[in-house]
Amino acid sequence: xxxTMKIEMVSTGDEVLYGQITDTNAAWLSDxxxxxxxxxxxxxxxxxxxxQLIHTLQTRSKENDILIVNGGLGPTSDDLTALAAAxxxxxxxxxxxxxxxxMEQYFACRGNNMSPKNLKQAMLPASATLVDNSVGTACGFxxxxxxxxxxxxxxxxxxxxxxxxxxxxxxxxxxxPDVDKPLCYRLTTMGxxxxxxxxxxxxxxxxxxxxxxxxxxxxxxIELKLTARQSLQAxxxxxxxxxxxxxxxxxxxxxxxxxxxxxxxxxxxQSLQLLVLTDKLAAAVVSQLYDADAxxxxxxxxxxxxxxxAQILTWQMHYPHAIILSLTGFSxxxxxxxxxLITPKQAYHYTLKYTGRIHNNQIQQEIFSxxxxxxxxxxxxxxxxxxxxxxxxxxxxxx
Amino acid sequence: xxxTMKIEMVSTGDEVLYGQITDTNAAWLSDxxxxxxxxxxxxxxxxxxxxQLIHTLQTRSKENDILIVNGGLGPTSDDLTALAAAxxxxxxxxxxxxxxxxMEQYFACRGNNMSPKNLKQAMLPASATLVDNSVGTACGFxxxxxxxxxxxxxxxxxxxxxxxxxxxxxxxxxxxPDVDKPLCYRLTTMGxxxxxxxxxxxxxxxxxxxxxxxxxxxxxxIELKLTARQSLQAxxxxxxxxxxxxxxxxxxxxxxxxxxxxxxxxxxxQSLQLLVLTDKLAAAVVSQLYDADAxxxxxxxxxxxxxxxAQILTWQMHYPHAIILSLTGFSxxxxxxxxxLITPKQAYHYTLKYTGRIHNNQIQQEIFSxxxxxxxxxxxxxxxxxxxxxxxxxxxxxx
Numbered sequence: 001x002x003x004t005m006k007i008e009m010v011s012t013g014d015e016v017l018y019g020q021i022t023d024t025n026a027a028w029l030s031d032x033x034x035x036x037x038x039x040x041x042x043x044x045x046x047x048x049x050x051x052q053l054i055h056t057l058q059t060r061s062k063e064n065d066i067l068i069v070n071g072g073l074g075p076t077s078d079d080l081t082a083l084a085a086a087x088x089x090x091x092x093x094x095x096x097x098x099x100x101x102x103m104e105q106y107f108a109c110r111g112n113n114m115s116p117k118n119l120k121q122a123m124l125p126a127s128a129t130l131v132d133n134s135v136g137t138a139c140g141f142x143x144x145x146x147x148x149x150x151x152x153x154x155x156x157x158x159x160x161x162x163x164x165x166x167x168x169x170x171x172x173x174x175x176x177p178d179v180d181k182p183l184c185y186r187l188t189t190m191g192x193x194x195x196x197x198x199x200x201x202x203x204x205x206x207x208x209x210x211x212x213x214x215x216x217x218x219x220x221x222i223e224l225k226l227t228a229r230q231s232l233q234a235x236x237x238x239x240x241x242x243x244x245x246x247x248x249x250x251x252x253x254x255x256x257x258x259x260x261x262x263x264x265x266x267x268x269x270q271s272l273q274l275l276v277l278t279d280k281l282a283a284a285v286v287s288q289l290y291d292a293d294a295x296x297x298x299x300x301x302x303x304x305x306x307x308x309x310a311q312i313l314t315w316q317m318h319y320p321h322a323i324i325l326s327l328t329g330f331s332x333x334x335x336x337x338x339x340x341l342i343t344p345k346q347a348y349h350y351t352l353k354y355t356g357r358i359h360n361n362q363i364q365q366e367i368f369s370x371x372x373x374x375x376x377x378x379x380x381x382x383x384x385x386x387x388x389x390x391x392x393x394x395x396x397x398x399x
Numbered sequence: 400x401x402x403t404m405k406i407e408m409v410s411t412g413d414e415v416l417y418g419q420i421t422d423t424n425a426a427w428l429s430d431x432x433x434x435x436x437x438x439x440x441x442x443x444x445x446x447x448x449x450x451q452l453i454h455t456l457q458t459r460s461k462e463n464d465i466l467i468v469n470g471g472l473g474p475t476s477d478d479l480t481a482l483a484a485a486x487x488x489x490x491x492x493x494x495x496x497x498x499x500x501x502m503e504q505y506f507a508c509r510g511n512n513m514s515p516k517n518l519k520q521a522m523l524p525a526s527a528t529l530v531d532n533s534v535g536t537a538c539g540f541x542x543x544x545x546x547x548x549x550x551x552x553x554x555x556x557x558x559x560x561x562x563x564x565x566x567x568x569x570x571x572x573x574x575x576p577d578v579d580k581p582l583c584y585r586l587t588t589m590g591x592x593x594x595x596x597x598x599x600x601x602x603x604x605x606x607x608x609x610x611x612x613x614x615x616x617x618x619x620x621i622e623l624k625l626t627a628r629q630s631l632q633a634x635x636x637x638x639x640x641x642x643x644x645x646x647x648x649x650x651x652x653x654x655x656x657x658x659x660x661x662x663x664x665x666x667x668x669q670s671l672q673l674l675v676l677t678d679k680l681a682a683a684v685v686s687q688l689y690d691a692d693a694x695x696x697x698x699x700x701x702x703x704x705x706x707x708x709a710q711i712l713t714w715q716m717h718y719p720h721a722i723i724l725s726l727t728g729f730s731x732x733x734x735x736x737x738x739x740l741i742t743p744k745q746a747y748h749y750t751l752k753y754t755g756r757i758h759n760n761q762i763q764q765e766i767f768s769x770x771x772x773x774x775x776x777x778x779x780x781x782x783x784x785x786x787x788x789x790x791x792x793x794x795x796x797x798x
Contacts, residue, residue: 019430042416299699
């Protein structure tokens with residue numbers, strides 16, 4: 001294809017427009033289509049407003065080749081997408097008996113009767129072609145307007161993902177068979193500033209015009225990425241090797257695994273189990289490890305003046321083969337804290353000073369959790385426990 | 400004003416388009432402007448692509464009265480917004496000496512020299528009017544295109560918020576002095592399904608045409624809201640009273656305080672301190688309480704087979720005036736668990752069965768944390784500890 005195909009996602013719903021929920025469907029769709037070789041080129045977000053929904057469908061279909069419209073197919077009165085689609089296309093809403101039958105079957109399988117409210121979910125534009133939802137009651141559908149292919153999808157993430165994977169992706173492939181797939185390489189660093197990284201990269205690497213370098217800063221990490229079309233893979237690979245080597249002192253991981261999941265994987269590979277002792281300021285490390293399925297035996301979130309060494313000794317006796325991570329001694333007045341890692345062979349002890357800006361509790365938890373997880377990562381990959389870091393000073397280090 | 404004013408936010412950046420970061424600026428802006436009486440009517444999200452940025456500014460300015468463009472004003476090569484604004488308006492980018500002086504002063508105050516890279520942040524469209532950023536190096540600016548007022552703002556949340564509050568809101572007020580302010584009332588429930596709530600509300604309440612009812616479902620909670628223009632305040636108030644009474648058995652809170660912060664406030668009002676014992680499955684309750692600034696003495700995240708009662712006894716001895724919340728006994732095979740609340744006067748004991756769908760670790764943590772926090776809320780407001788809940792069965796309850 002000579003010209004670029006334009007895919008836009010239309011996210012609907014007040015709760016998405018007003019940011020009361022994170023648009024996880026948007027993130028998932030962009031990532032999924034990217035993996036399949038398609039780039040989402042933009043996203044338009046509107047609330048539950050009929051007039052505006054109609055106008056959106058009419059105007060955005062003129063600007064794009066594909067619109068993936070998400071949300072507003074539920075049974076309640078603020079679900080307006082089917083009505084908007086009908087009106088935008090000068091269509092009637094009609095009851096699609098085919099979908100009524102599907103819903104009756106869906107409820108019967110679960111031992112329930114269908115509520116009359118659900119009938120609304122089978123009221124779809126007369127010209128719509130149904131798109132099956134095998135895991136819920138919100139029927140997907142497709143239409144063509146202004147030469148653009150519109151796919152209407154449910155807001156429930158699981159249903160949305162199933163529909164995109166099994167029904168919509170094959171359609172898009174058929175409509176646009178010849179795209180040059182995009183490539184994106186990512187890595188995550190900690191301990192340097194974005195502008196510092198950018199300066200060094202721009203000075204030391206020569207970056208071809210059609211490879212893009214991107215930066216994403218979210219304290220405590222900076223993500224770097226290279227993007228280009230697949231036809232540039234050879235150049236991408238060699239530039240990537242240079243980039244990874246340039247930032248190696250601060251590299252946490254390549255790809256998108258995440259620090260907690262990386263630590264979890266390393267622990268499992270080395271058949272190690274973990275115990276965590278932490279002040280409240282780093283309490284998030286525990287739920288992050290649990291989310292990442294880490295082999296975590298137990299954890300204690302310390303109060304002030306709790307007997308740290310006694311607890312460590314008790315755990316060492318009971319779990320002689322486990323690793324104990326301890327992040328304690330934070331005080332409100334002084335941003336100094338103690339990082340200990342007690343392994344079956346060795347005990348490491350660091351007194352550290354946080355010299356960065358003080359953020360809210362949530363971001364501070366992210367920062368100190370990351371310091372602890374990184375110490376584990378470094379231990380498990382045979383490196384010194386604390387890496388070079390502009391916002392962290394080593395006051396004392398011992399074994 | 401007879402016609403509706405249209406405010407659109409234009410969010411820029413690959414990381415926002417691809418959902419790698421949550422667009423917290425979008426949520427903040429919608430909420431802030433709403434509080435001030437202005438509704439954001441839509442949001443357009445584009446990546447770091449010069450051609451598309453130019454096209455976006457040219458086309459979206461035709462559709463809106465105000466565009467608030469966010470992001471892309473930094474010093475790195477993927478920050479393209481100023482260049483796009485210039486090209487969209489057939490302008491030159493010129494060095495604004497006024498901003499160079501501001502940046503030099505900014506760095507001098509911090510004992511640093513300005514990096515040459517930062518000069519790029521003073522290269523702005525010739526026709527732009529600067530909008531001061533008192534807390535960073537990214538200069539805001541404004542322009543008029545196609546009769547639309549465009550405000551260009553930095554992506555760093557703190558800088559963005561300052562600029563909107565101190566510079567942009569006063570401008571919007573001056574441009575559109577006569578809006579009928581929007582009203583939005585919210586409450587959060589737990590333990591009923593969205594369609595069940597919706598059915599009862601639509602059957603039992605008579606809802607005027609120009610008041611909207613909205614639902615937002617995010618396991619384990621459902622949020623309900625009423626929105627209307629301020630001129631309907633009297634009707635809103637009476638409908639709100641009926642709605643709150645209708646859902647009272649499942650009501651967690653009115654407004655947007657959040658369960659952890661509500662519990663934190665109640666504990667502080669009653670001068671109580673808290674200790675938490677939990678299995679890993681509810682570990683998130685600890686970081687949520689800490690984020691909400693709760694009077695949390697300490698917490699322990701249990702491993703399997705840990706001596707629960709011994710720990711509770713020890714804590715009772717050491718902290719006789721504190722409240723102990725314990726959420727334990729989860730097993731992978733059976734979704735049965737034990738909720739205990741030990742107060743200075745009484746010990747409550749519940750065996751509960753979770754009958755809902757099994758989600759990923761993160762959502763399961765949200766669910767069980769909410770059950771624990773709700774038990775605290777109910778205790779602190781003199782109610783039975785476990786409320787009516789479609790996905791939670793009480794197997795046993797005792798004191």
